[in-house]
Amino acid sequence: MNIELLKAYLEDDYSIVSATNGRDALDLVPEEKPDVILLDVMMPDLNGYQVCETLKGDPETQFIPVIMVTALSGRDDWISGIEAGADEFLTKPVNKMELLTRINSLLKLKKMHYDLLEERDKLNLQNKIRSVLTQIIPTLLRTLPAEQKSVVIHQMIDMVVESILENTDSGSRENGHEGIGDICCNIINQLGANFESGPGEEENTVFLIKGNVCPWGKEEAQLNPILCTISRGIFSRILDTYDQELEVEAIETMGNGDEQCLFQLNKIEY
Amino acid sequence: MNIELLKAYLEDDYSIVSATNGRDALDLVPEEKPDVILLDVMMPDLNGYQVCETLKGDPETQFIPVIMVTALSGRDDWISGIEAGADEFLTKPVNKMELLTRINSLLKLKKMHYDLLEERDKLNLQNKIRSVLTQIIPTLLRTLPAEQKSVVIHQMIDMVVESILENTDSGSRENGHEGIGDICCNIINQLGANFESGPGEEENTVFLIKGNVCPWGKEEAQLNPILCTISRGIFSRILDTYDQELEVEAIETMGNGDEQCLFQLNKIEY
Structure with missing residues (x-):
């Protein structure tokens, strides 16, 4: 994956942090809390699948969308990527439009998902509180003739x-x-x-x-x-x-x- | 888009309904309530963008994921597709692994989204009911010394x-x-x-x-x-x-x- 090329494609719309090996990538994620992660399969230390699997196995990072960048004809790459939990795939050479579209739709989905989760949590909390409130009713009713x-x-x-x-x-x-x-x-x-x-x-x-x-x-x-x-x-x-x-x-x-x-x-x- | 080829790729895992022009496609959707729609850009009557736009503009069908099938180098196709509200893209010739991955991840997302919506609706309803219940509390409190x-x-x-x-x-x-x-x-x-x-x-x-x-x-x-x-x-x-x-x-x-x-x-x- 040509990091400089991807940067050139993306830097108008996004701020970008890059790493050149899997270990560094994993160290950067908790610090940078990225919205989307692009992973090349071929990296020194830990390869893209291993990094993806680690991210998807950690509750803190599992909802960050991961796009795997694979070779064009890599059927096995796709299967390994799916098994590692990747959300999307791009084939090399990366097409700019395709890259922007994938990132954009993953971000849209992520936002929708988080909005819904937030709403659900709010409703859950309101329910808990109202249910505490309604528990008083039988006590109050007992005082009535x-x-x-x-x-x-x-x-x-x-x-x-x-x-x-x-x-x-x-x-x-x-x-x-x-x-x-x-x-x-x-x-x-x-x-x-x-x-x-x-x-x-x-x-x-x-x-x-x-x-x-x-x-x-x-x-x-x-x-x-x-x-x-x-x-x-x-x-x-x-x-x-x-x-x-x-x-x-x-x-x-x-x-x-x-x-x-x-x-x-x-x-x-x- | 070679319908027979796509059918061959998909028929082991999905049941498939096909149309060969845009008008027929739109007629079939309310009847068949598909889980995912694959649209070729080039169709007689209404093209893929027009069909996509119609589907995405109708509250009944807007959440059905649409995958647009475009020419490999079609930068303009992508832009038109995004404007029409397409959720995903596949380039011709369609690669089987890619096709199955896209469909699979759209279905996974759709299910997650619907589960969350359902949970939200349930919580909303429970909240409304509990809020009706708690309205009795002031009346009951008035009867207390x-x-x-x-x-x-x-x-x-x-x-x-x-x-x-x-x-x-x-x-x-x-x-x-x-x-x-x-x-x-x-x-x-x-x-x-x-x-x-x-x-x-x-x-x-x-x-x-x-x-x-x-x-x-x-x-x-x-x-x-x-x-x-x-x-x-x-x-x-x-x-x-x-x-x-x-x-x-x-x-x-x-x-x-x-x-x-x-x-x-x-x-x-x-």
Whole structure:
């Protein structure tokens, strides 16, 4: 790889740091925190594959995009490069347009990825905090007189279910029993649950909905079993909307200490 | 582009649908929902750039990776391809290893991107729901006798602050006044705020912290001003940890209807 030539291609748009052997390259990375790394396969000390493998094996550097520069016909080079974790390849002689395009698209992707990671971390943190806040609710509810408590719980469920239905896809909107179990699972799973719907085993039970991943987190549900009531409320509201001949019954919930959650969708008996 | 040759290269690993002109290609995409699209620049009806531009301009198809197949020396082809939004390029004659590598890495990236998007959407939804739940807290607090209320609020703040400090980076851990305003901003901004720290304007005020993006969302804070108390509690706890000669005073908060949030870090007068 002709470092001077690459510098000439890149220096208008980027600041460049170079090393002429693999060992020096690895020493420079933590210092310089480059946005993209170009690696020639042929280097003294450590070759390009070894450097790439080291970078991709270190959590600190694994997300820095690596472009391997290989010989034009080097099928084996490509395979070794992929095995070493390279993100992109350029063949010699390096074409300027190709070089700029590869770098540009790797940077674009890296930025997109980091933006998303940052957003995810922020949302995760906000969730943790809100979940700490909601843990106070059962304590507060205990201080209310029984009838007022039930009004408040109903209000909460209504507000939460409203917000969930506004913010989720119900998927197919077929009428009748067909698919209603799947609609319930689809909506609750968008919250993070892993519920499945199957046919009921008793005469009156049209569907069984069960799962062992709680949409609220098992620990949170155990501290705050009102969340299980909300899950039930979600199903109940979905039935009101799509199938008024069924009602939901909570048989087991993890918030209640059961191994799994199990809800029955039963025919209403008049 | 020799479709038969590409098919031969790819059919072991992928299922392939092909079109021989741009118009047909565009018709096939919504039907087939391909994971990756290979486009030759030269096609009858609509050329590869036009097809790419159409795909990248449609929200339904913009995230499907497009690989443009261009002539080896086509500098202008590359530029047009980039302008049309192509994600990758292959030069003719297409090398099998190169083709498989490009497709593979685009698919890997696409999957990573979609996984992150899905996780983000889930977290977003959970946040919305928890934020609906926490809106009940002020109502519930009103039913408590004044002194009990203050105990509960202190407990909540302690739990929340604990959880925040466990889950955030404080950044630099220098001692003394130096940097303490930045540490406060750094932590609250990880919650989604946009606060900045500057020097205080009065003698006793060492730092001013202000911002107009509420970490809790302005609307939520107005429904639930206890959240502002929590922000203040966070700063207070940070000062306890890093700088015991300062105390925090909330001057303005958006939850309270002010235009911005403004906190002073003041010297404690003994």
